[in-house]
Amino acid sequence: MTEHSLWRFSRALHRAINDRHFEDIEALIDEDVEWAIYGPIDMFPFLGARQGKEAVLEVIHQLADNFRVRRFDRESIMLGVDSAASMLRYSLTALDSDKPISLRVAQFAQFRAGKLIGMRVLVDSFDLVEQALGRAIHLPRMTSVG
Amino acid sequence: MTEHSLWRFSRALHRAINDRHFEDIEALIDEDVEWAIYGPIDMFPFLGARQGKEAVLEVIHQLADNFRVRRFDRESIMLGVDSAASMLRYSLTALDSDKPISLRVAQFAQFRAGKLIGMRVLVDSFDLVEQALGRAIHLPRMTSVG
Numbered sequence: 001m002t003e004h005s006l007w008r009f010s011r012a013l014h015r016a017i018n019d020r021h022f023e024d025i026e027a028l029i030d031e032d033v034e035w036a037i038y039g040p041i042d043m044f045p046f047l048g049a050r051q052g053k054e055a056v057l058e059v060i061h062q063l064a065d066n067f068r069v070r071r072f073d074r075e076s077i078m079l080g081v082d083s084a085a086s087m088l089r090y091s092l093t094a095l096d097s098d099k100p101i102s103l104r105v106a107q108f109a110q111f112r113a114g115k116l117i118g119m120r121v122l123v124d125s126f127d128l129v130e131q132a133l134g135r136a137i138h139l140p141r142m143t144s145v146g
Numbered sequence: 147m148t149e150h151s152l153w154r155f156s157r158a159l160h161r162a163i164n165d166r167h168f169e170d171i172e173a174l175i176d177e178d179v180e181w182a183i184y185g186p187i188d189m190f191p192f193l194g195a196r197q198g199k200e201a202v203l204e205v206i207h208q209l210a211d212n213f214r215v216r217r218f219d220r221e222s223i224m225l226g227v228d229s230a231a232s233m234l235r236y237s238l239t240a241l242d243s244d245k246p247i248s249l250r251v252a253q254f255a256q257f258r259a260g261k262l263i264g265m266r267v268l269v270d271s272f273d274l275v276e277q278a279l280g281r282a283i284h285l286p287r288m289t290s291v292g
Binding site: 129132 | 184185186188189190191221222224226229230231233240242250251252254266268269270271272273274275278279283285286287288
């Protein structure tokens with residue numbers, strides 16, 4: 001049985017981010033890839049939508065410039081023939097501040113011939129913002145619940 | 147072929163939220179369900195983790211007290227025998243303010259004998275907070291990217 005594309009991609013991505021080894025991931029991204037990490041792009045300019053391999057590799061370089069992955073745990077996972085969805089908990093270090101960031105992430109990936117053609121990532125963005133700021137943002141209670 | 151549990155659950159959930167018809171959804175939740183919607187619980191007390199049918203039904207009642215679903219689009223979906231993962235875009239109305247809220251949501255569901263036993267939901271929580279506040283939160287740029 002062949003290894004699922006997700007495992008190869010995931011290993012290569014973490015190797016790119018942590019070791020700045022980009023060759024493996026370059027070989028696993030389709031030229032016409034569609035990519036989006038939804039989140040506050042004002043704070044993190046490498047979030048948002050990208051199209052094409054070159055733009056996605058630039059994002060991965062920027063992730064490597066800003067973070068290290070200390071650990072990650074997959075809390076949920078579904079694998080299809082050419083697709084994968086997972087919910088993960090990442091423990092990151094923000095390199096500029098050396099601050100730990102703990103982040104929940106949902107990721108939907110689509111592969112073709114072993115290469116990534118689609119990636120949508122949702123993060124618990126408010127949690128990310130508060131951790132990156134290093135302080136809580138005061139929120140009013142917005143609900144009719146007593 | 148039997149209908150996937152996700153479709154029945156999704157229909158019942160929306161009927162509960164929009165029409166306050168709770169009978170269908172009550173029949174589709176396992177007594178020992180594990181449930182979590184990750185997000186700012188200070189602002190929205192019905193977010194967070196819950197265990198057991200009664201606690202989950204209370205959350206669904208609170209969702210019905212606070213929101214209407216105007217529309218939703220599934221952007222990604224994966225179905226397993228007893229599981230489902232999807233990324234959706236919801237158009238909601240916040241009932242207290244009559245404000246529209248547009249929200250991206252990732253949802254991982256687990257079923258047993260047609261009943262929900264596990265649900266984890268991640269939302270683009272910063273986007274939600276800004277829309278609920280009705281104003282942008284100023285964020286510094288937090289990156290080493292030039």
